[in-house]
Amino acid sequence: MNKTKSEIDKSFKKWLQQISKKWKLSVEETAIWISIDEIDNRESEYPKIQQALKEKPINYGLFLEGIRKSWALGNQFDGIKFNIFTHNKPKAIKVISDLITKFPSIDSGAIKRINDFVDRAVLNGYQTNTGSSDYAGAALLASIILTSIYPERFVDFRTARWEKFARYFDYDLSADREYGSLLVWAGNFGKLIVNTPTFKKYWSQENTLWTISGISWDWPDPVKPKNIKLNPKDIKDIKDEGSFPEGKKKEKMHIYYERNRKVIDLAKAYGKAQDPSLPCQVCGFSYVGKYGELGRNFIEAHHKVPIAELRHKKKETFIKDIALLCANCHRMIHTGEKTLSIEALKKEMNS
Numbered sequence: 001m002n003k004t005k006s007e008i009d010k011s012f013k014k015w016l017q018q019i020s021k022k023w024k025l026s027v028e029e030t031a032i033w034i035s036i037d038e039i040d041n042r043e044s045e046y047p048k049i050q051q052a053l054k055e056k057p058i059n060y061g062l063f064l065e066g067i068r069k070s071w072a073l074g075n076q077f078d079g080i081k082f083n084i085f086t087h088n089k090p091k092a093i094k095v096i097s098d099l100i101t102k103f104p105s106i107d108s109g110a111i112k113r114i115n116d117f118v119d120r121a122v123l124n125g126y127q128t129n130t131g132s133s134d135y136a137g138a139a140l141l142a143s144i145i146l147t148s149i150y151p152e153r154f155v156d157f158r159t160a161r162w163e164k165f166a167r168y169f170d171y172d173l174s175a176d177r178e179y180g181s182l183l184v185w186a187g188n189f190g191k192l193i194v195n196t197p198t199f200k201k202y203w204s205q206e207n208t209l210w211t212i213s214g215i216s217w218d219w220p221d222p223v224k225p226k227n228i229k230l231n232p233k234d235i236k237d238i239k240d241e242g243s244f245p246e247g248k249k250k251e252k253m254h255i256y257y258e259r260n261r262k263v264i265d266l267a268k269a270y271g272k273a274q275d276p277s278l279p280c281q282v283c284g285f286s287y288v289g290k291y292g293e294l295g296r297n298f299i300e301a302h303h304k305v306p307i308a309e310l311r312h313k314k315k316e317t318f319i320k321d322i323a324l325l326c327a328n329c330h331r332m333i334h335t336g337e338k339t340l341s342i343e344a345l346k347k348e349m350n351s
Contacts, residue, residue, distance in 0.1 A: 002172045009196035011169050015220065016198065023224045031202035033225050038071060038214030042156075045070045046210060049148035053100060058093055072144055072156040072213070074137070081137050084125035095120045099142065100149060111180035117142050118179050139179035146183070147209060154183060155190040155213045162186045165216045169193075190216075204264055206301060264301040267322035271299070280326035282345050287326070300330045304342065 003011075020030040048066035052059040064086060067073055073082060086092045099117040104110045121138035128134050136159065143157035155162070159182060163173055166189055174185035187209070193199055194208035203211050215222075271278055277286040278299040287295030302323040323342050325333070332348075333340045340348070 003170050005192060005196060008169050008171070008192055009198050012193060012196055013198040015168070016202070019222065028202060035214045035218040035222050036225055038217045039211050040214075041069075041071045042210040042214055043207065046144075046148040046151070046207075049145065050151075053096070053145070053149050058096065060089060060093065063096075066148070067141070067144060070144055070156075072140070072217070074140060074158075078137055078140065081126050081134060082141060085121055085138075085141070086125075088124065091124055095124060096145065099145065103146075103150070107184050111176075111178070111184055114139070114142050114146075114180035114183055115178055135179060139183065142179070143183050143186075147187075147213065151207045151209055153191075153209070154187045155209050155216070157183050157186050161216055161219065162189070165189075165219050168220060206264055263319060264322060267301060267319045268297075268299060268324065270319050271324045272297070278324060280329050281323050282325055282329040282342060283349060285326040285328075299324045300327055301325075302330055302333060 016027055016030060016034075019034065020027045023030055023033075025033075045066045048062055049070070052061075052063035052066060055062075067082065068079065073079060095117060098120075099113060104113055118135055118138040121141060122133045122135060126134040126138040126141075140157060143154060146154040147156050162182075166173055171189055171192075174182050176182075176185075190209050190212045194203075194212050199208070199212070268278070277288050278297065279286045279289075280299070287298040289295075302325050304321050304323055329345060329349075333342075333345050
């Protein structure tokens with residue numbers, strides 16, 4: 001029988017406190033730096049994969065780049081099998097398209113779709129040196145694709161890692177050993193963890209399954225980063241203040257790209273200090289104005305410079321680089337082959 005959310009939360013909090021004690025940092029500081037490289041790699045590469053797969057036709061070059069730079073792809077042998085699978089471009093695009101097109105919203109349909117992809121990927125290159133089928137490698141590729149384009153539903157998946165993760169929480173393993181069922185099971189387990197009070201307290205609510213995927217990869221004993229470039233206390237100070245009077249040191253108004261997930265919280269706090277109704281910066285819609293208390297503090301954060309381009313264009317994310325948008329405007333900005341600027345979307349709306 002699976003543990004309740006409160007029991008999962010208790011175990012998760014206990015683990016975080018243990019790492020905090022080992023690292024000799026506060027719990028909040030520990031959460032800031034835990035699995036930082038794994039998480040940042042996903043935030044860098046998964047948007048590329050997502051963008052590539054949304055284009056019509058699929059942007060094959062961008063797709064290959066994102067997958068190959070994704071740490072979740074695995075070791076050299078996984079890369080070799082991926083290269084064999086993608087060598088025949090028309091076949092690979094067909095198999096990938098059949099996986100993601102009108103992807104089923106019901107778990108049973110999703111399981112069948114994933115199993116079909118795994119079988120076809122094996123036939124088209126996912127085999128070991130001895131000629132046996134590498135279903136695990138094909139399933140890993142499926143999970144990277146799906147968590148890129150459905151970040152609210154899937155996690156990137158290695159069986160041993162996620163089952164070790166689940167055992168720590170006494171969470172029931174999937175009884176069905178087909179990979180479709182395993183991927184759906186892991187996604188549901190990941191969603192349970194990211195909805196715990198402990199996760200919500202210490203981690204950003206943007207692309208939470210990417211975050212927990214990164215944490216699971218380092219589980220259960222993540223290595224403390226050697227070079228921490230920011231003093232996490234600065235982050236806590238800004239979050240606690242809740243407003244930003246003139247004259248505050250400029251260095252407190254930004255955060256290094258390595259922790260850009262935290263700058264979202266800061267941007268929302270700054271926006272609320274300017275206008276408690278948190279209006280959309282394109283259309284002016286306010287959730288609290290429309291829905292009252294239910295909508296208080298609700299707004300979506302948009303990176304003006306796409307996360308996938310940050311490493312190439314600059315090394316820091318500033319609060320001014322985050323736009324606060326309603327869900328409609330946020331979706332419209334990402335509709336089409338290219339991401340629109342705030343100004344361009346305003347122009348489209350006004351015309």
